Amino acid sequence: MPSNSTTAPSIARTGLKAGAAFAVSVIQGLVLAFVLGGGVFAFYVTQLSGPGAPAARAGGAGATLALLVSPTLLVATLLLFFMPLYVMVGVAHGRRKALHKVAADHGDAMSQRLAIAIASRIEAMPRTHGALQRTADWLSVDQLCSQVAPMLGKGRAVRAVIAFVLKRLPLSEMLAEWQQARADMPDQPTPPGVDKPTDPALRELLTRRIAETLNDLGAPSRTPLYIAFAAHAALLGIGLWLVW
Template identity: 65%
Template sequence: MSSEPVSEPSLVRTGAKAGLAFAGSVIKGGLLGLVLGGGAFIFYVSQLQGPGNTAARAGGVGAILALLTSPSLLVAVLLLLFVGVYVALGVAHGRARAMQHLVAARGEAVAQKLGGAIAGRIEAMPRTHGTLQRAADWLSVDALSKQLAPVLGEGKAVRSVVAFVLNRLPMSEMLAEWQESRAAHGEPVAGEGAVAQDPALRALLARRINETLQDLAAPSRKPLYIALGAHAALLGVGLWLVN
């Protein structure tokens, strides 16, 4: 009971920082969408009346038909879509920033708790003909999230962390290595009598999970640079078409 008052404010502060980081990145993405995406679109549309579009300069129905049957309109539509692209990049970056705060504050504790939960399920897995059975069921995101809920709480953030770790950890290799290690030391493996808690397995899992969480918490600007390059190239092609 004494640990609850201490842990709750920490979780609240961590959640608040993560939420602010997410909101800040989304706002930045929205501003980029309005300034870069919207600005480039408006500038390009203003150039459609340039010397390269004689039919468009004529006005009326002829101008509309000329735009609908030319690549210029396609470029305009694609430029407009970049508004949503920048917003989506802001959302993705915001999620990474939120996870960064979560890992910084609780990464080690999450790694230990999640490593212990996975290790416990590995040790309890049924074994048939030398092979651990139904690993996907025993190490599912739902099962682990429910098991960790009393410690880490419930929510999309916890499920996202668990799912990311399970997708990135080489579970098959680690299971095989663990069984071989226990067999080499003459210790029982899963399904062959009671299996005591293995500190080495827990330490290995905690270390690998912590490394995986560090990758999760490292937001990359590469997608933004790719979007900026593609946006500039598309605008250049559009200007070349209308002039």
């Protein structure tokens, strides 16, 4: 993962680029929804008077009844559903693309800062099994965002990446691994008024696992869109077979 400057302006520029990438993907989804989704639906509706729908050609109540009780209406409804589907695919692709851009530009810095923030929370807690297992419940995007803000800022892109990490990070598994490594290292009492010492091993473990989690933010795949295209074409083919 590349390591770039992590100053606030750099993060701001990355946030703007991520926002632009998200907006472009959403616009593409909207265009596909209205041009392709709406166009295919309109084309199919014009074919409902074809040879496969003789009652529809009769006009009047017979046509209405024929459409209501025939598979052609179901096909038309499903074709109409592709309009919001293309929008959802565009939004999902744009969100993933924006997160990938932030992680690619500042993944190393975010891994380190988030590791420090999470480790400081863990180190401040009693090292009992029950307390440590509740650490994930006590961590929030707002808490971590405020702790990394001096280095990374509080932009929406940063918050989105933090939320992704909290959702995907196997914190319980990591705490179990850390506790096992410390099994033969009993806690040393800390004198009153002295801060607890930091644990470099915990920070290293968190940094490594957070970096692995951010590596999952690869470039978004176009596969969902291609699947939507294929399903759309197949459904149109079935509909035309029914009405012709």
